[in-house]
Amino acid sequence: MAERKISVIDKIKEASRSVTTGIEEKDIEHWVEIYIMGKAYKVPAALTIMQAMEYAGYRFTRSCGCRAGFCGACSTVYRKKGEYKLQTAMACQTRVEDGMFLVQVPFAPAEKPIYNLEKETLEPSVLLQYFPEIAKCVSCNTCTKACPQDLEVMDYVQAALRGDFEAVADGSFECIQCGLCAIRCPAEIVQYHLAQFARRMYGKYGTPLEKNAEKRVEEITSGKFDKEFNKIMSLSMDEFKDIYVEQQNTREVY
Amino acid sequence: MAKLEFVGGYPTYMRESIELVERTRSKRIGKLPPQMTSKEREEILNLCHPDYAPGGKRAIKIGPNRGDIAPNEVADLLEAYPLIEPNKIDLSKADYETDILIVGGGLAGTSAALLANDSGIPVEKILLANKLRHGDANSMMAQGGTQAADRPNDSPIIHYIDAMGGGHFTNKPDVVRALVEDAPVVIKWLEGLGALFDKDADGNFVELTGGGTSRRRMHACADYTGMEELRVLRDEFRNREIPVLEFYPAIELLTDEENKVVGALLWNMETEEYKIVKSKATILATGGFGRLHIRGFPTTNHYGATYDGAVLAYRVGAKLRDTDTVQYHPTGAAYPQQIIGLLLTEKLRTSGAQPVNKDGEEFVFPLEPRDVEASAFIRECYIRNKGVTTPTGMKGIWLDTPLIDIINGKGRIEKSFPAMVRMFKRFGVDMIKDPVLVFPTLHYQNGGVETDPQCSTNIEGLFVAGEVSGGVHGKNRLMGNSTLDCVVFGRRSGIYSAEYVKKGVKIGKPGLKHVEKYVKMLKDAGIKTERRAPILMPDYRGKAVLARMIDIF
Numbered sequence: 189m190a191e192r193k194i195s196v197i198d199k200i201k202e203a204s205r206s207v208t209t210g211i212e213e214k215d216i217e218h219w220v221e222i223y224i225m226g227k228a229y230k231v232p233a234a235l236t237i238m239q240a241m242e243y244a245g246y247r248f249t250r251s252c253g254c255r256a257g258f259c260g261a262c263s264t265v266y267r268k269k270g271e272y273k274l275q276t277a278m279a280c281q282t283r284v285e286d287g288m289f290l291v292q293v294p295f296a297p298a299e300k301p302i303y304n305l306e307k308e309t310l311e312p313s314v315l316l317q318y319f320p321e322i323a324k325c326v327s328c329n330t331c332t333k334a335c336p337q338d339l340e341v342m343d344y345v346q347a348a349l350r351g352d353f354e355a356v357a358d359g360s361f362e363c364i365q366c367g368l369c370a371i372r373c374p375a376e377i378v379q380y381h382l383a384q385f386a387r388r389m390y391g392k393y394g395t396p397l398e399k400n401a402e403k404r405v406e407e408i409t410s411g412k413f414d415k416e417f418n419k420i421m422s423l424s425m426d427e428f429k430d431i432y433v434e435q436q437n438t439r440e441v442y
Numbered sequence: 443m444a445k446l447e448f449v450g451g452y453p454t455y456m457r458e459s460i461e462l463v464e465r466t467r468s469k470r471i472g473k474l475p476p477q478m479t480s481k482e483r484e485e486i487l488n489l490c491h492p493d494y495a496p497g498g499k500r501a502i503k504i505g506p507n508r509g510d511i512a513p514n515e516v517a518d519l520l521e522a523y524p525l526i527e528p529n530k531i532d533l534s535k536a537d538y539e540t541d542i543l544i545v546g547g548g549l550a551g552t553s554a555a556l557l558a559n560d561s562g563i564p565v566e567k568i569l570l571a572n573k574l575r576h577g578d579a580n581s582m583m584a585q586g587g588t589q590a591a592d593r594p595n596d597s598p599i600i601h602y603i604d605a606m607g608g609g610h611f612t613n614k615p616d617v618v619r620a621l622v623e624d625a626p627v628v629i630k631w632l633e634g635l636g637a638l639f640d641k642d643a644d645g646n647f648v649e650l651t652g653g654g655t656s657r658r659r660m661h662a663c664a665d666y667t668g669m670e671e672l673r674v675l676r677d678e679f680r681n682r683e684i685p686v687l688e689f690y691p692a693i694e695l696l697t698d699e700e701n702k703v704v705g706a707l708l709w710n711m712e713t714e715e716y717k718i719v720k721s722k723a724t725i726l727a728t729g730g731f732g733r734l735h736i737r738g739f740p741t742t743n744h745y746g747a748t749y750d751g752a753v754l755a756y757r758v759g760a761k762l763r764d765t766d767t768v769q770y771h772p773t774g775a776a777y778p779q780q781i782i783g784l785l786l787t788e789k790l791r792t793s794g795a796q797p798v799n800k801d802g803e804e805f806v807f808p809l810e811p812r813d814v815e816a817s818a819f820i821r822e823c824y825i826r827n828k829g830v831t832t833p834t835g836m837k838g839i840w841l842d843t844p845l846i847d848i849i850n851g852k853g854r855i856e857k858s859f860p861a862m863v864r865m866f867k868r869f870g871v872d873m874i875k876d877p878v879l880v881f882p883t884l885h886y887q888n889g890g891v892e893t894d895p896q897c898s899t900n901i902e903g904l905f906v907a908g909e910v911s912g913g914v915h916g917k918n919r920l921m922g923n924s925t926l927d928c929v930v931f932g933r934r935s936g937i938y939s940a941e942y943v944k945k946g947v948k949i950g951k952p953g954l955k956h957v958e959k960y961v962k963m964l965k966d967a968g969i970k971t972e973r974r975a976p977i978l979m980p981d982y983r984g985k986a987v988l989a990r991m992i993d994i995f
Binding site for chain 2: 196197198199200201202203204205206207208209210211212213215234235236239242243244245246247248249250252253254255256257258259261281282283300302303304305337338357361362364365384385387388389390391392395396397398399400401402403404405408413416417420421425428429431432433435436438439440
């Protein structure tokens with residue numbers, strides 16, 4: 189039995205190698221050629237841009253974060269051989285393609301206005317007050333085209349101009365704040381900071397605050413559960429385990 | 443090898459298995475396998491869980507936890523030499539002098555800074571240092587939700603019992619109580635700062651269950667929960683203009699003559715210059731260890747999750763606990779290759795997705811605690827041979843995601859799981875139409891530095907919060923308790939470190955005596971190794987390149 193368990197773990201280890209200790213040449217079927225800041229490298233076709241750059245010998249300090257599409261660290265600008273168009277992507281969420289010319293944008297030097305949410309009111313004009321550049325939006329849609337999350341960025345900038353907090357919040361909710369929109373914008377708008385401000389304003393002032401949690405906070409503060417806590421925390425392990433099993437049997441499933 | 447033909451992102455042979463899944467789908471609705479009994483759980487853990495499998499672990503040779511069992515990858519870092527030679531560091535002048543130094547900028551570190559400020563520490567007397575960017579943290583990637591017992595049929599007591607049971611009754615009771623009693627406070631705090639939690643038309647939170655959670659108490663922001671919480675807190679942090687250093691990992695803590703922690707040695711990752719920070723209190727909020735790839739598993743974790751904080755704390759003599767356990771999340775992506783190991787939130791299963799084998803059969807209750815669920819997947823793939831093998835040799839089982847729309851109505855997947863849908867679409871798979879292939883992935887550092895409810899440790903001046911701490915989850919964490927842990931204890935570390943500072947603590951001269959002592963311990967224990975720690979980052983460079991590398995500068 190013990191032997192079988194060892195082999196299971198070893199099999200899992202072997203099967204996972206491509207993302208733990210790295211892909212090996214003997215396992216690779218298809219190759220592509222990419223250009224990292226102009227230099228050509230032959231890399232496995234099955235990798236993401238990020239994995240391919242590592243395969244080529246790059247070790248990231250910047251331009252690499254969560255490696256799962258949530259953090260916006262690995263903004264990448266590329267052009268494909270023979271094409272004129274610059275495209276944008278997250279390096280961890282995009283597969284390499286033959287003939288990609290790649291460069292990463294490690295930092296967006298964008299200005300963020302300082303505000304105190306407690307002192308603001310949900311006036312439409314407040315968006316323009318902190319982000320006056322939005323009035324210069326020329327509706328070119330470059331921000332939308334640059335967005336690696338495929339958000340309708342220009343639409344929420346227009347919504348901000350109308351003072352529609354809800355539309356900005358909905359339209360920008362999945363923003364990972366990579367900064368590519370701001371870097372490409374000819375009107376120097378910092379879309380992702382604008383969106384952050386609008387979402388917080390909408391969350392704080394535009395939606396009804398929840399009641400149950402508030403009530404529970406009051407109950408806890410008033411010591412409502414203290415006696416019961418003292419009781420269950422002084423039970424023997426066996427008594428406590430029985431309570432646990434009983435509770436699991438009355439669980440809400442979905 | 444014959445060239446594979448692909449249909450809708452899957453090779454045809456995997457399609458054949460998907461057809462079997464589709465064939466049993468309607469029959470499976472509403473019919474779940476029973477939950478396992480305690481005895482069955484114990485049996486399957488012993489049979490299949492990587493923590494219980496022989497090998498892969500050893501007793502730690504030195505330090506406060508000498509004799510305790512830890513994975514080899516963890517023991518390797520605790521039994522490693524420092525990056526610096528203490529006598530070559532000029533400690534005579536501090537580059538920064540502050541009241542509270544926070545190391546780590548995820549949910550815990552950011553919450554700590556805000557609450558330290560709320561507790562009367564002026565912003566210029568707080569400093570947050572982060573290894574990568576502020577917000578580069580596992581927190582950012584948390585998908586499923588944050589637990590808080592706020593509904594009328596729930597209570598902190600019920601939450602407490604769930605958390606203790608999920609941790610196999612090994613959790614530290616006083617910190618669990620703090621966790622569950624602060625939970626509703628935390629949700630209200632985040633809501634008040636403008637975090638957009640999922641709400642119904644009446645403004646009530648939409649709440650779901652999780653594995654091992656007996657009531658619906660998961661507060662989510664679609665499947666971007668951690669990202670929403672953290673970007674809101676970070677925005678608040680930036681508005682208060684709290685000082686922050688990015689790409690400045692701590693590579694040692696500093697101690698005074700009484701072995702109080704009085705700051706840290708930071709290192710500029712780009713210029714490679716060190717900086718001395720002298721502080722009255724230090725909060726470690728450095729996160730976990732997924733990137734150690736324990737037992738060779740892929741991971742859901744952030745690039746920077748390399749156990750740095752625990753290594754530093756251990757060198758000053760802080761006590762660790764539950765070093766022997768690792769959380770493997772049952773549903774990591776097993777296909778396609780580009781996303782192996784990445785997280786597929788447990789919320790998929792709480793919303794109705796069922797795990798099924800290659801023949802389309804259910805084989806486990808979908809919401810067992812994570813360690814039990816993961817073990818059942820491993821058994822199905824490697825002992826019963828009912829898994830699906832991918833073209834690169836990974837095995838996995840199907841997570842039947844299309845069921846979510848069938849059970850909850852069309853459009854639910856797209857609305858509740860935008861991040862997941864997007865990720866699979868990027869690599870050619872439509873999870874609304876087709877099931878996705880999953881296999882357990884290294885997810886969470888259950889154990890860590892032992893703390894009390896005030897986040898203090900056995901070392902004066904050292905406070906700890908978040909995944910780097912140990913005790914609150916015992917030997918297995920439940921879904922929705924990690925973002926909660928980070929915010930609850932992040933806040934508490936801010937509050938209680940401020941209290942510690944305001945009491946008027948006297949600190950001595952910052953030094954590295956503890957490092958010299960640690961090196962002596964390593965030598966006395968006969969540990970001869972080239973290993974250096976903290977490692978700061980994993981190394982994924984191609985082997986062919988490394989073999990030909992000349993290190994010139």
